Amino acid sequence: MDSALILSALLMGIVEGLTEFLPISSTGHLILLGELLGFQAPPGKVFEICIQLGAILAVVIVFRRTLLDLALKAWRPGPQRYYATNLILAFLPAMVIGATLHGTITRLLFSPFVVSVALIVGGIAIIAIERWRPDPTIRSIPEIGPLGALIIGFGQALAMIPGTSRSGATIITALLLGVERRAAAEFSFVLAIPTMVAATAYSLFKARHELDFSGLSLVAIGFAAAFVVALLVVRWLMGVIARIGFTPFGWYRIALGTLMLVLLAAG
Numbered sequence: 001m002d003s004a005l006i007l008s009a010l011l012m013g014i015v016e017g018l019t020e021f022l023p024i025s026s027t028g029h030l031i032l033l034g035e036l037l038g039f040q041a042p043p044g045k046v047f048e049i050c051i052q053l054g055a056i057l058a059v060v061i062v063f064r065r066t067l068l069d070l071a072l073k074a075w076r077p078g079p080q081r082y083y084a085t086n087l088i089l090a091f092l093p094a095m096v097i098g099a100t101l102h103g104t105i106t107r108l109l110f111s112p113f114v115v116s117v118a119l120i121v122g123g124i125a126i127i128a129i130e131r132w133r134p135d136p137t138i139r140s141i142p143e144i145g146p147l148g149a150l151i152i153g154f155g156q157a158l159a160m161i162p163g164t165s166r167s168g169a170t171i172i173t174a175l176l177l178g179v180e181r182r183a184a185a186e187f188s189f190v191l192a193i194p195t196m197v198a199a200t201a202y203s204l205f206k207a208r209h210e211l212d213f214s215g216l217s218l219v220a221i222g223f224a225a226a227f228v229v230a231l232l233v234v235r236w237l238m239g240v241i242a243r244i245g246f247t248p249f250g251w252y253r254i255a256l257g258t259l260m261l262v263l264l265a266a267g
Contacts, residue, residue, distance in 0.1 A: 010221050011033065012033060012047070013051050017225060017228065018229050023167050023171055026055075054226035054227035082142035086141060086144050087190065089146055089149040090149040092150070101160065118164050119257030122164055122168055123252070129172050130245055131247075148179075152191075170188040186238065
């Protein structure tokens with residue numbers, strides 16, 4: 001196999017793992033990196049879908065105790081039921097809007113220019129909200145409440161615009177509602193599980209007639225890289241987010257988006 005293809009698959013997997021759960025847009029980074037590398041993934045979107053599954057698996061492992069607790073206790077009154085209810089309500093907007101507009105958004109907005117602009121706008125929003133957000137009054141996910149969960153779900157739906165960042169949109173909306181940083185990050189990560197599984201299943205269904213499992217070794221490389229890196233990133237972020245906040249990610253987005261616009265203009 002071509003060593004350049006192997007390196008490209010490895011880099012794409014690493015970038016997926018690094019960016020999926022940080023508020024900097026994994027889709028945007030993959031579009032930009034794919035353009036820079038000229039990477040031709042295996043057809044039928046198998047590659048992109050599988051490396052995303054690697055990142056999902058990492059979150060499942062990190063939050064396995066929380067997920068097991070929800071599975072065992074959400075059926076009776078208590079904080080686990082509120083937690084599960086909030087997850088369901090926050091998932092619904094992305095499910096409905098995604099199923100309705102997925103094709104249109106993919107056709108019209110998946111371009112390096114849109115990604116670059118969205119990175120800059122999202123970065124400005126993160127910095128502004130971190131500076132002027134209300135004091136946290138919600139310290140845990142069960143406290144968010146049905147209305148708050150639904151609002152966060154609509155925030156997540158904005159991430160269908162490439163470059164916006166699913167985790168970034170979710171976390172920013174939660175911060176605006178007065179959710180404490182760590183709880184906002186955890187809710188974003190756990191909410192990613194049903195959201196990304198549903199999006200993956202939908203993509204597989206839409207591409208069912210063109211699926212081609214050639215290049216499985218490239219898929220395996222990307223999957224493994226995304227899984228390992230996402231595992232490290234999620235654990236690191238949960239440990240430091242209360243201390244560092246999200247402002248550094250906002251500046252990073254602005255710098256990257258600006259650089260890409262310059263390169264696009266020069267090209």
